């Protein structure tokens with residue numbers, strides 16, 4: 053589990069890291085070391101930005117330090133066409149803070165009726181970088197998702213291979229007979245594995261993986277064709293965090309948090325330096341009352357804390373030298389896009405996460421609300 057302890061790092065452990073700078077703070081009585089890390093500007097390969105006032109409220113938390121983000125299409129109604137994706141991209145660009153260099157990479161929401169022609173249009177647009185598979189009923193705004201992947205969607209999948217368009221997968225089965233904690237594994241066995249056998253040249257990103265089974269599956273596939281995004285919450289929380297001291301709605305997301313053994317397997321995979329895993333926050337803002345009511349919705353709002361959490365995970369694994377590949381190289385390399393050229397700084401200093409962010413329609417509660425974290429990001 054993530055523990056927030058300050059100025060406790062062992063510098064010798066970090067000494068092989070070329071991008072580390074260390075400043076001694078002489079003003080303090082006890083000598084205190086302030087560490088700074090300069091890394092290539094990261095990208096977020098899985099982000100929910102929403103629309104309207106909520107979009108305006110959350111977009112700065114991502115655009116401040118990330119260069120690009122893959123924008124999820126599960127709006128109401130969903131982004132099912134290239135025309136809609138381009139219009140949505142314009143509205144995101146309009147809501148960006150001034151002087152910020154952030155590119156929203158758009159996605160299409162796959163349905164049973166998506167046509168192969170739509171994939172061609174998506175590729176030609178230069179705005180769309182992936183097609184998102186939500187099994188119908190799997191998560192927030194997935195009612196219009198896919199019910200017949202191996203039937204109605206086959207021509208679209210063939211065209212995606214042809215266009216080298218990645219399929220971004222919410223990897224959970226939806227059938228009520230399958231225990232919620234087993235839904236990712238059953239999805240791998242019943243859907244993903246046969247899909248990849250049928251389309252070995254289809255690029256697939258298994259989004260927000262939560263289990264050891266997903267790690268093993270991704271590692272068993274061809275590098276460059278199957279990869280996975282990993283969220284901050286699945287790296288530092290296990291399913292106990294849903295019930296610690298009472299029901300914790302702000303830790304509830306889908307796929308749901310899993311056992312500690314799964315969390316450890318994911319940490320090991322991402323901190324190993326494997327190119328198959330990259331940063332995707334799945335930051336999913338919901339207005340506070342929609343999370344705290346009798347039937348609260350799924351989604352963790354982690355954009356304000358994501359980089360601090362990822363850095364801490366790599367630090368605690370003694371793998372800070374592998375952080376930059378995870379945050380800034382593996383994603384663009386997989387998508388065939390150039391890496392960012394600008395840099396950001398992460399400073400190992402305590403900072404307090406706001407307890408909430410107010411906006412026109414209410415409040416949004418971030419992950420680790422009110423807690424103190426380290427590794428504060430800033431622009432260089």
Ligand SMILES: NC(=O)N[C@@H](CC(=O)O)C(=O)O
Nearest residue numbers: 100191192305306336350351
């Ligand atoms: N992650 C979540 O729990 N929620 C996401 C949808 C999703 O990615 O599953 C949302 O849009 O709120």
